[in-house]
Amino acid sequence: MTITSAPVTGEATKTWSGRAMPRKEDRRLVQGQGSFVDDGGMHGQGYAWFVRSPYGHARIVSIDCEPALSMEGVYTVLTGEEAKAMCEAPFFAIAPPPGSLMQEWPLAVGKVRYQGDAVALVLADSRETARDAAERVVVEYEPLPAVTDGVAAADPTAPLLYDEAGTNVVWHGVFDYGDVDWALENADHVVKLDRLHFHRFSSTPLECNGAVVDFDHGTGVVSVLSNYQMPMFAAMVIGPTIGVPINKFDFVTKDIGGAFGLKIGFFPQIAALALLSKKAGRPAKWTEFRTEHMLTAGHGNERTFVDIEVPVMADGTILGVKARAFDDAGGYLHYEPLGAVIWSQVVPGCYKLKHVRVDYTEVVSNKCPVTPNRGYSRMQHLWMIERIIDVVAHELGLDPVEVRKRNYVQPEDYPYETPNGCIYDSGDLPRSLDIALELAHVDEWRARQRELGTGSGRRIGIGIGSTLDSGTNNFGQSRIINPELPFSGNGEVAIAKLDLFGEINVNLGTTPQGQGHETTASQVAADILGVTPDDVTVSTGFNQANNAYVGFSGTYASQFAVTGLGAVMGAAQKLRHQIVKLAAFALHAEEDEIELVGGAARVRGDEERAIPFIGLANMVYTNNAGLPSELLSECDLNARYVYVPPFEVPDTVAKTGNLTLTYASQVHVCVVEVDEETGEVKILDYAAVDDCGKRINPLVVEGQVHGATGLGIAASLYESLDYDESGQLEEPSFYEYHVATSLDIPNIVCGSIESPSPFTPNGAKGMGEGGGAPLHAVCSAIQDAIGAGGPIVTDSHNHWARVYEMLHRAPGAPRNVEVISRSGGSDTDVKSL
C-alpha cells in the first residue's frame, strides 16, 4: 500500500488558522437563540408518541388501537405490521448471513427484542394528547425468556432473538497477525487473564433525539428536520425501506445539543415518522424524552474479553496478545457489526505489539441496540491493551512507566505500519507521557503515597492511560465484515461562494454538535481569501438542498479537521482562483500580480489598482454583458470541492489495510485517593496531553479534550447501564444513571504537543473522540492503589461498591491472573495463581 502525502500549503496556515479564537457560534447560543430540533416545527404538524414495550423479550399477541383512536384529538395510530406493509424492504443490513437475517423494520413486527422496543406510533394534536393516547393502545404480550449477557448469548442454548437466523451470533471473525503461538511459546513470561469486561454506558447528549418529518403526497418529498448527525447515511438506509429515492429526501439539521455518535442510531424512528406522516397526511413532530432516550436511543458497545494471554520478555518487551472478544450489540443492528472491524484501526494500541490474535464474536441480546459512542469500538480494545500493560507491570514487578516507554511506538518509527497494515502517521508518546507525569505532579504524589503507608485508611493510586484517537475512516474496512458491501474511502464537501454583494458563504456537509465548525471553517477560508473570519458566513448545520454532501457526510469519527477543513481549503482555493482570474481581467493585470487583502483584489505593489469583492460579484451575477464567455464559464464564483482522503480497498481475506488516515494520541495521568472504609474514589490530580498534529483552533481542541475526559471519568466511576435477567434497564433516567456533575469531574490540566500529520492537507489530525483515555487511566490508578498482589481491576466501571469489594476481598481468593515463567527457555514454572 502506498500513501501519497499531500503538500502542506502555506496559504491555509497564514494568519487565522492556529489561533485560539473564541467561537462565532457562541453569541446566539449564550442568548438562548440557538435553533435546536424541538424549537422548530412545520405548519399543521401533529405530535408523535411511541408505544413501547415494557418487556425485554416478548411475542406481540395483539394490538388494539381503538381506545386511542376514539380519543378526541388523535389523528392516527401506526402499528408495526401496518408500517411493514407500507415498506418495500427491511433496513439495509451491513452484516452477511447470519447477521443479515436479523431484520429490522421501522416498528417491531411479531415480537419485541428489548425494553422500549417500539410497537406503535400515535399522532395527535398535542404532545399531551399523544402521550395519553399511547397509554390507551392495548398491546397484549407473551413474555419470552431473555438473554442479557454477551457471552451467554453466543451459547447455542441461549434464547434466540431471531428464530429465522438460528443463532444470536451476528458475525464472527479471527483477526490473526504475526505468529502469536510462536510468541507464546518463546516468551520469557506469559501473563494470562480470565476475563476483562468493558461496560455498557452512554455519553447521553443533553438534547435528546428529535425530528419533524413531512411526507408530501404532492411531490413525494420527505422533509426531515432533525438532529441526526449523519443525514445521508440515514437516507441511504431508510430510502430503500420506505421507497423514497435520495433526491426526494430533504434532510436539514440546525444546532445539535450534543451527539457523541449516538445520534447515528435513530434512523428507524425517522422512517417510522415518515410513514406516520404519509398515513396521516400531515407532518409528524417527535421529541424524545430522557427515559425514552436512556431505554432506546442507543448505548455504547459492551465488550467482554476472555482467555487473554500475553507473551512478555524478561526485559518487559511485550510481544503481543491473544484474546477472544464478545461484543454485545443489543436487540437490533443499527450500525453494527461495524464495531467488529472499527477496533482493528488500533490493533496494537500505542505499542509495538507484533503478534496479535483476536477471535471476535458479535451477538445480539435483549438490550438496547448499541450505537457509536465517543471512542466507538476502539476505546474498548485500547482499554484492554492498557489493562494488559498495567497487569504485566504489576505481576512482573516492573514500573508501568518504563513498560510503556519500552513498548511505545517511538518517535523515529513514524510512519509506523501496524501488524494489520494501518499506518500510524506521527507522534511522540514518550514525550507526551513525560509531560503528563509532570503536569499531574506524579513525583510529589509518589512521595505522598509512601508517606501514607498502611493503616491510614486511605490509599493513593497513580494511573496512566495512553490512547489513540484514530480519525478519518476508510469505509473499505466494512468489507472485512462483508466483502459484498459497496463501500470504501471517505469524503466531505464544502461549497465556497462569493454571493451577490460580495459576501462569502461556506456550506458544509457536516453536522456540528459543539465542535465549532463555523469558527474553524471561517479561520481556514479567511486565510485563503484575504478576509477575517467574521467576513465568512458558514451555514449552521446540514441542508441537503445545499448539495454539499457525499454519502458519508456528517460529523463523527474524529475527522472534521481533515475531511471538513480539507474540503473548505479546496473550495476556498478554487474560489480564490476564480476571484484572481476575474480581478486580473478587470484590472488589466497578470494573475500572479493579484493579491487578496481586506475583501478586495488588488495588484501587488499598486494598491490603487483594486476591485472589491462586490465589484467582482457584480461582474458575474448582475452585470455580465460583454464579459468573455470563457471567463464566465470558468468563474461562476460558486466553488464546490470534495475532499477525498487517499485510501485503497483493504485486503478482506488477510483483514489488513490502512483503515484510517490519522492517529491523534492522548496520554492521561490520573491520581486518585481511595477510601478503604467506603471504596470511594476521589481524583486528586488529572492531566491530559493531546497530540493532534497542527491545531487549527487550540481553544476548540482543548475543549474537546476536556469533554472527552469528563465523559470518560464519568463512565469509569459513575455511569453504567445494567440490565436484570429479564431485560429491565436499571438506570432509565438521569437520577439512577448518576450523570456526572461539576462535583464529580475534577479540574483537568491540559498539555499538548503538535506532531503534524504528513498525510493531511493541513497537517491536522481529527480528534475529539479521545480514545477513552480516562477509563484506562482511572482503572490504572485504582489498580495502583490496590497494590501488587491484590485483585486485578477487570471491569472498566468502578463505582464505590466494586472498589470496596476489591479492597476487602479475602486473601487467597482467586485473582483471575496467572503468570507462567520460563527459565532457560524450556522449563515452565507456574509463578502465581
Next chain:
Amino acid sequence: MGERGTSHSVTVEVNGEKVSRIVAARQLLVHFLRDTLGLTGTHIGCDTGNCGACSVIVDGKLVKSCMILAPQVDGSTIETVESLAQDGALSPLQESFHEHHGLQCGYCTPGMLMSATYLLRQNPEPTDEEIRRGIRGNVCRCTGYVNIVEAIREASRGQATGRRSAHAAAGEEV
C-alpha cells in the same frame, strides 16, 4: 390547541413583560415558557430535575422549570436566559462563557447561565469549590465543566473589580 381538561389563568411578569394566558392545569412551567410564550432559550434535558437545562429564576430564586407547574407561578416574576443581554450587549457572564470557551453544543448553556447568574447574586466572589457547588444541579456533557468554572470565576472577578471601583468612586469603604 389540543390540550383538554381543567384550565387556569396564569399572569406572570416574564423578562420585564407582563403576560396572561389560560393554560392547562398540568402544563409545566418549562412548556409554558417554550410552547405558550415561544421563549425557546429554556431547554429540556431530563424530565427528572437532574440536568438543570430548564433553570430559570422565579421571584429571585433559582427554579428548575420542569419541576413546577405553570399555574403554581401565577403572580410571579420570571427571568429566563433571554433577559440576560441588554440592548444587544451580552452580560458579563455571557461574555465570559464566550471568551473562555465555556460552551460547546450550547444546549445546557441557558440553564447554566441562569444558575451562574443566581450564584453570583448570592455570592459575588465565589471560590472554585463554591462555583462547582453552585452549578451542581446543571449537567453539561460537552465541557467536563472545566471552562464553565473558569468562565464563572473570571466573570465574578470582572464584576468584583467593577463593583470595587464603583464603590471607590462613591467614596465608600470596600
